[in-house]
Amino acid sequence: MTIRHHPSDETLLRYAAGRLAPAPGRVVATHLHGCPACRERVRVFEAVGGAVLDGMSPVPVVPHALARALAAIDAGPAGRATSLEGSSTPAHGAARTAPPLLPDGIVLPAPLRDCAMGPWRWAGFGVRASALTLPEDPKASLLLLRVAPGRRLPEHGHSGLEFTQILSGSFSDAFGRYQPGDLTEMGAEVEHQPVVDPDGPCICLTALEGGVLFTGSIGRLIQPFLRL
Amino acid sequence: MLDDAAIPAGAELDRLILAIAATGDRQAFAHLFKHFAPRLKAFLLKSGMPPGAAEEIAQETMLAVWRKASYFDPERAGASTWIFTICRNLRIDHLRRDRGVFVSDEAIPEEADESPDGEQLFMAAEREAEVRRALQGLSAEQAAVVRLSFFNDKAHSEIASELGLPLGTVKSRVRLALNRLRTLLDEQK
Numbered sequence: 001m002t003i004r005h006h007p008s009d010e011t012l013l014r015y016a017a018g019r020l021a022p023a024p025g026r027v028v029a030t031h032l033h034g035c036p037a038c039r040e041r042v043r044v045f046e047a048v049g050g051a052v053l054d055g056m057s058p059v060p061v062v063p064h065a066l067a068r069a070l071a072a073i074d075a076g077p078a079g080r081a082t083s084l085e086g087s088s089t090p091a092h093g094a095a096r097t098a099p100p101l102l103p104d105g106i107v108l109p110a111p112l113r114d115c116a117m118g119p120w121r122w123a124g125f126g127v128r129a130s131a132l133t134l135p136e137d138p139k140a141s142l143l144l145l146r147v148a149p150g151r152r153l154p155e156h157g158h159s160g161l162e163f164t165q166i167l168s169g170s171f172s173d174a175f176g177r178y179q180p181g182d183l184t185e186m187g188a189e190v191e192h193q194p195v196v197d198p199d200g201p202c203i204c205l206t207a208l209e210g211g212v213l214f215t216g217s218i219g220r221l222i223q224p225f226l227r228l
Numbered sequence: 229m230l231d232d233a234a235i236p237a238g239a240e241l242d243r244l245i246l247a248i249a250a251t252g253d254r255q256a257f258a259h260l261f262k263h264f265a266p267r268l269k270a271f272l273l274k275s276g277m278p279p280g281a282a283e284e285i286a287q288e289t290m291l292a293v294w295r296k297a298s299y300f301d302p303e304r305a306g307a308s309t310w311i312f313t314i315c316r317n318l319r320i321d322h323l324r325r326d327r328g329v330f331v332s333d334e335a336i337p338e339e340a341d342e343s344p345d346g347e348q349l350f351m352a353a354e355r356e357a358e359v360r361r362a363l364q365g366l367s368a369e370q371a372a373v374v375r376l377s378f379f380n381d382k383a384h385s386e387i388a389s390e391l392g393l394p395l396g397t398v399k400s401r402v403r404l405a406l407n408r409l410r411t412l413l414d415e416q417k
Contacts, residue, residue, distance in 0.1 A: 065283070
């Protein structure tokens with residue numbers, strides 16, 4: 001799987017800084033899961049964060065902060081973690097029963113497995129949609145979309161950044177062709193008209209930044225799925 | 229021993245965390261605390277946290293450093309970077325609690341680091357040295373734009389007001405600063 005479309009450096013920096021909202025953050029996390037190059041970029045930006053932290057002019061902490069910390073360590077039930085308890089990685093509730101299947105036998109990507117998947121509903125224009133509920137932000141709008149082969153979505157814009165990660169199938173717009181593993185980031189100023197390639201349906205994960213609206217007729221069909 | 233003037237170098241900070249992991253070295257923890265707690269507090273204040281919360285998250289971060297010291301791997305990230313990611317996650321967790329959403333500490337992704345075995349990892353020390361050299365190669369304004377991205381959610385509009393620039397200008401400056409950073413990093417390869 002050759003990944004051709006990646007998040008912008010700005011998006012990866014914001015992800016590394018912990019500044020991306022939960023829904024766009026999950027779209028980026030899904031991309032990172034399959035993209036070693038972007039994982040390395042995130043590590044670079046985390047190192048930038050380390051350098052920024054190191055470069056801060058110290059602000060005095062309260063006088064007994066260290067004594068309090070040492071007391072908390074002495075009293076702490078956990079002490080130092082010595083087992084694998086709290087080990088970092090299988091963060092997204094990995095150890096579950098079989099992961100939920102999406103249409104066409106696609107497995108929900110690992111970074112989404114702790115999300116509740118809503119029912120698949122017809123939205124028109126050959127689109128079915130399912131809303132994912134994020135445990136960390138139940139009001140966030142994160143959508144799975146399945147678009148039938150060959151369908152042309154109405155041209156649309158959005159009032160914030162749109163992040164879309166392709167899970168299966170492919171689509172094209174004036175800016176390129178997007179295949180599984182690719183992430184597209186569409187700026188607010190950009191209007192685009194995605195067309196799903198004819199050889200199969202396209203399933204993608206999409207989030208809009210902020211409580212923003214799709215413009216154009218697609219707005220009416222997608223809006224009911226967004227918790228705005 | 230705990231002289232504020234002596235700023236330990238990266239490798240020395242790494243060694244202090246490893247000493248906590250190996251022997252529960254409280255003296256090492258005290259050194260780390262002196263170095264990082266005031267910087268964490270400054271970082272969190274700059275992020276817009278009220279002083280009480282900044283103090284609390286700085287404290288929580290240092291306690292997590294003690295608890296998680298055995299997971300610290302200097303080949304993956306240097307001390308400052310590792311502590312930055314802990315603080316970042318605790319800050320997110322804190323904001324969620326404020327919104328009434330409870331997600332346990334352990335459920336928060338430490339980082340999207342699922343590198344399969346054999347993935348070509350750059351050595352952390354090398355990466356960090358490159359990053360610091362590249363940051364020094366940025367103009368003062370470009371460095372400020374990159375730094376501010378760590379402090380602001382609505383990166384563009386707040387950077388615009390902080391630097392007194394029009395919004396459109398900031399968007400292109402952020403892009404230019406990051407392009408420059410990428411160029412400087414690529415040149416070192």
